[in-house]
Amino acid sequence: MPPSPRRLIGPRPRTLLRDRTAVHLDDGREIEIERVRDSRARRLRLTVGERGARLTLPPRASLISGQRFLHEHRDWLAQQLAAQDTGGVVALVRGDSAFLPLRGELLPLCWSEGRFAQLQSSGDGVEFRLPARAGTPAIQRTLRDFYEAQARADIGRWLPRYLPGLPRAPARIRLRPMSSQWGSLAANGVLSLDLSLVLGAPAAFEYVLVHELCHLVHADHSPAFWREVEARCPDWRLQRDYFHAEGRRLKARLHALLSG
Incomplete structure (x- = not known):
């Protein structure tokens, strides 16, 4: 049997x-x-x-x-x-919030009525135009679009400087809130970056971009990888210390602004 x-x-x-x-x-x-x-x-x-x-x-x-x-x-x-203190930054309140965090600064924010929801630079600050009936969801969507556009503008200035030394360009760059990481590079070449990077110091944002680009050369964190980072960003240790000191606060600020 x-x-x-x-x-x-x-x-x-x-x-x-x-x-x-x-x-x-x-x-x-x-x-x-x-x-x-x-x-x-x-x-x-x-x-x-x-x-x-x-x-x-x-x-x-x-x-x-x-x-x-x-x-x-x-x-x-x-x-x-x-x-995790957000430095006093909470969800935007129409007509009440007077500042907007961007690139390590608090920019003066003014409010006006407009036909479409729009957030744009205005002199030394930013202007938020909203239809009369627009509520919190419209504010949050417009703010997220604004931050993504600002982040892509920064990346667009920095990326051409580094592409010649890479085996290939990223297949695509995604910007989104990330719970713990600042960036990642998928096997298919898609590079993801935390949207809250645009709230902090530009040098720190650029370091994260360089870090992830260097994974196109070395997928690990070997000494060879860090040599690639060092060659492109000699002050990377300083930027890493910045994230140790300010990283939680940046993520908490973005969460408060987009989900508060």
């Missing part, structure tokens, strides 16, 4: 259960936390991103142990939230 076939058992599908909880900081603030029970998690983990704080619990961890973990790490949480 032939042996019965063995049943192959694959990995169990990942399950995520989400809810909300809160923790009180020593300064009196109550901070809302996204609580996620992850079937693949092995330990309690607290993280802070541009979307806020999240507590991850493994399947067998109790809610009480999760609250205790939050309480024990409340000082760390306060420090991380301070690092």
Whole structure:
């Protein structure tokens, strides 16, 4: 009698259960936390991103142990939230917001009524024209289009300088908000850049572009790769330090402006 076939058992599908909880900081603030029970998690983990704080619990961890973990790490949480400070930048309010962040500066912002939603440079600042009935979604769409156009203008100035030393040009350049990375290069040659780069120092933005372009030469982060970066951007360490100091704030600002 032939042996019965063995049943192959694959990995169990990942399950995520989400809810909300809160923790009180020593300064009196109550901070809302996204609580996620992850079937693949092995330990309690607290993280802070541009979307806020999240507590991850493994399947067998109790809610009480999760609250205790939050309480024990409340000082760390306060420090991380301070690092996420948007510098006073929140979602734009029509007729009220007076400044717009761009290229490491806060530009004077004026408002006017127009037939179409449009944001454009005006003297030393920017002017936001909106139809009378335009609401928050129109403001956010127009602002995102403006930032992407400004970022592409910067890339258009920088890119010709670097193309002659590359084996090929990027297949396409995408600009979008990215949760953790500043840029990436896909196997198909599509180069993605974080839209929040246009809010920061132009030299730092240019460094990220150079970094990703050098992956067309070396796909890894080997010494040979960093030699390529060094040849094109000698002050890359300075720009990397800039992101360590300001990176979270840039991402939080963009999130506040486009999703606040």
